[in-house]
Amino acid sequence: xxxxxxxxxxxxxxxxxxxxxxxxxxxxxxxxxxxxxxxxxxxxxxxxxxxxxxxxxxxxxxxxxxxxxxxxxxxxxxxxxxxxxxxxxxxxxxxxxxxxxxxxxxxxxxxxxxxxxxxxxxxxxxxxxxxxxxxxxxxxxxxxxxxxxxxxxxxxxxxxxxxxxxxxxxxxxxxxxxxxxxxxxxxxxxxxxxxxxxxxxxxxxxxxxxxxxxxxxxxxxxxxxxxxxxxxxxxxxxxxxxxxxxxxxxxxxxxxxxxxxxxxxxxxxxxxxxxxxxxxxxxxxxxxxxx
Amino acid sequence: xxxxxxxxxxxxxxxxxxxxxxxxxxxxxxxxxxxxxxxxxxxxxxxxxxxxxxxxxxxxxxxxxxxxxxxxxxxxxxxxxxxxxxxxxxxxxxxxxxxxxxxxxxxxxxxxxxxxxxxxxxxxxxxxxxxxxxxxxxxxxxxxxxxxxxxxxxxxxxxxxxxxxxxxxxxxxxxxxxxxxxxxxxxxxxxxxxxxxxxxxxxxxxxxxxxxxxxxxxxxxxxxxxxxxxxxxxxxxxxxxxxxxxxxxxxxxxxxxxxxxxxxxxxxxxxxxxxxxxxxxxxxxxxxxxxxxxxxxxxxxxxxxxxxxxxxxxxxxxxxxxxxx
Numbered sequence: 001x002x003x004x005x006x007x008x009x010x011x012x013x014x015x016x017x018x019x020x021x022x023x024x025x026x027x028x029x030x031x032x033x034x035x036x037x038x039x040x041x042x043x044x045x046x047x048x049x050x051x052x053x054x055x056x057x058x059x060x061x062x063x064x065x066x067x068x069x070x071x072x073x074x075x076x077x078x079x080x081x082x083x084x085x086x087x088x089x090x091x092x093x094x095x096x097x098x099x100x101x102x103x104x105x106x107x108x109x110x111x112x113x114x115x116x117x118x119x120x121x122x123x124x125x126x127x128x129x130x131x132x133x134x135x136x137x138x139x140x141x142x143x144x145x146x147x148x149x150x151x152x153x154x155x156x157x158x159x160x161x162x163x164x165x166x167x168x169x170x171x172x173x174x175x176x177x178x179x180x181x182x183x184x185x186x187x188x189x190x191x192x193x194x195x196x197x198x199x200x201x202x203x204x205x206x207x208x209x210x211x212x213x214x215x216x217x218x219x220x221x222x223x224x225x226x227x228x229x230x231x232x233x234x235x236x237x238x239x240x241x242x243x244x245x246x247x248x249x250x251x252x253x254x255x256x257x258x259x260x261x262x263x264x265x266x267x268x269x270x271x272x273x274x275x276x277x278x279x280x281x282x283x284x285x286x287x288x289x290x291x
Numbered sequence: 292x293x294x295x296x297x298x299x300x301x302x303x304x305x306x307x308x309x310x311x312x313x314x315x316x317x318x319x320x321x322x323x324x325x326x327x328x329x330x331x332x333x334x335x336x337x338x339x340x341x342x343x344x345x346x347x348x349x350x351x352x353x354x355x356x357x358x359x360x361x362x363x364x365x366x367x368x369x370x371x372x373x374x375x376x377x378x379x380x381x382x383x384x385x386x387x388x389x390x391x392x393x394x395x396x397x398x399x400x401x402x403x404x405x406x407x408x409x410x411x412x413x414x415x416x417x418x419x420x421x422x423x424x425x426x427x428x429x430x431x432x433x434x435x436x437x438x439x440x441x442x443x444x445x446x447x448x449x450x451x452x453x454x455x456x457x458x459x460x461x462x463x464x465x466x467x468x469x470x471x472x473x474x475x476x477x478x479x480x481x482x483x484x485x486x487x488x489x490x491x492x493x494x495x496x497x498x499x500x501x502x503x504x505x506x507x508x509x510x511x512x513x514x515x516x517x518x519x520x521x522x523x524x525x526x527x528x529x530x531x532x533x534x535x536x537x538x539x540x541x542x543x544x545x546x547x548x549x550x551x552x553x554x555x556x557x558x559x560x561x562x563x564x565x566x567x568x569x570x571x572x573x574x575x576x577x578x579x580x581x582x583x584x585x586x587x588x589x590x591x592x593x594x595x596x597x598x599x600x601x602x603x604x605x606x607x608x609x610x611x612x613x614x615x616x
Binding site for chain 1: 400583
């Protein structure tokens with residue numbers, strides 16, 4: 001029982017971590033909270049449902065389709081909601097945040113009209129595969145989700161730390177003007193960051209659809225809010241913080257459902273951020289920030 | 292004659308416009324220190340639930356319920372504001388967004404008190420109370436040629452109009468006072484303001500608590516006008532709706548949120564066919580406004596241009612020299 005809940009918690013936490021990685025990547029480079037990330041994630045999940053149930057296509061096609069579509073959405077987001085604000089004089093730092101809130105509300109209601117308000121089950125035989133270890137049932141999906149999240153984190157850490165593109169990205173994050181003076185194509189770097197973050201959201205969407213067998217237009221908002229809570233918990237812009245913050249939140253939520261009141265599950269994330277802001281405002285893995 | 296003009300439906304829309312103006316101002320106050328609060332829907336909910344529960348269970352007069360509701364919301368604002376306002380602007384936006392969500396979760400789950408997601412009905416109606424009080428003095432609406440129903444809505448509308456005018460007057464006065472100048476200094480440059488000896492945490496918390504107070508007040512009024520509230524009334528959509536009044540109308544002068552709330556509340560009523568796509572249009576408006584005119588439609592240069600034009604015309608007619616804005 002305990003171990004089964006532990007596995008459930010790790011699965012949920014891994015999904016949270018992937019969502020939070022998308023937030024943290026955009027925040028790390030652009031210093032922007034991308035409020036539309038949760039909705040892009042939700043679109044990824046819907047694309048997955050459409051491809052597997054309506055077109056009866058295999059799962060890898062669903063993954064591919066979701067990644068492509070969410071990447072395009074990331075491009076559009078950067079092109080139309082973020083880029084126009086970047087070099088404008090006298091624009092407050094809140095403008096991109098407000099702009100992405102606009103994108104989020106647009107996408108949420110668009111999906112209401114496109115897919116309907118109801119709950120869509122995610123039908124795939126892959127989600128049913130399970131095996132017994134002693135008295136514990138483990139679903140293959142849970143292992144896949146956990147592995148994908150670990151792999152994504154390792155690839156991202158390697159990519160940011162060791163590759164040329166990753167260095168360009170970190171330089172852009174450090175200082176946009178200096179990086180561009182030193183020959184980094186900052187426009188391309190920023191675009192690429194938003195696209196990669198959105199595609200990761202799309203992957204997370206399909207994984208959630210498989211794990212919980214349910215996709216609704218509202219899931220973007222709740223997942224987006226939790227992703228935000230995680231990056232505050234783990235430290236803004238920290239890849240490791242997003243990973244561990246996600247796992248901590250996933251485990252905490254699973255155990256409160258088992259041992260406490262399930263209704264308050266969605267409130268934990270925010271109680272955690274209020275406490276963390278009081279004790280350690282830079283987050284668990286964040287660098288010290290000045291006010 | 293008067294009786295035919297007064298249509299309860301128009302008055303109802305008018306009341307919503309006034310409540311939305313008050314809500315828009317609540318975001319504008321916090322934003323005038325450069326802080327974005329997305330919890331105003333939550334504060335509105337706190338005010339509404341507090342007042343509704345107090346008047347139903349303890350049979351307090353509505354006015355006391357509304358005042359306590361607004362004060363409780365302000366208190367929550369102080370409690371949330373103190374830890375978060377020491378940090379950068381984006382933190383407040385996220386924490387307040389989360390706070391709004393926590394409030395909603397509490398409303399849904401604390402069923403013994405809040406009646407869960409069903410909501411609370413049978414809240415004392417402010418117009419009926421006014422009518423009852425006046426009838427106690429021997430006044431009948433029919434004596435001024437009105438039906439009871441018309442009188443109820445008319446009295447609410449006039450009450451709200453007076454309150455809205457008071458709120459606008461108060462915050463315009465405050466804007467020209469020491470406090471208002473401190474707010475403006477913090478908005479322009481926090482570090483410079485601090486080095487000038489302005490206690491920035493104090494003024495930021497003050498602005499945030501004022502916003503919460505006004506939002507809580509608007510929420511309490513909302514509860515006593517609709518006589519029914521549910522957690523869905525105070526969710527994320529409401530927070531975005533309040534935000535867009537300011538984004539669309541303008542965040543630099545108080546006339547911005549007033550215009551935004553007026554226009555955007557009236558629009559779906561007049562153009563019925565777009566009300567289904569309302570939130571999609573809101574989303575587009577936010578994106579376009581941020582890209583094209585991030586300060587909102589009404590800003591200081593526009594007001595100056597308008598008042599200059601007005602003065603010119605005034606001089607032509609020989610009545611000029613009135614100070615505006």
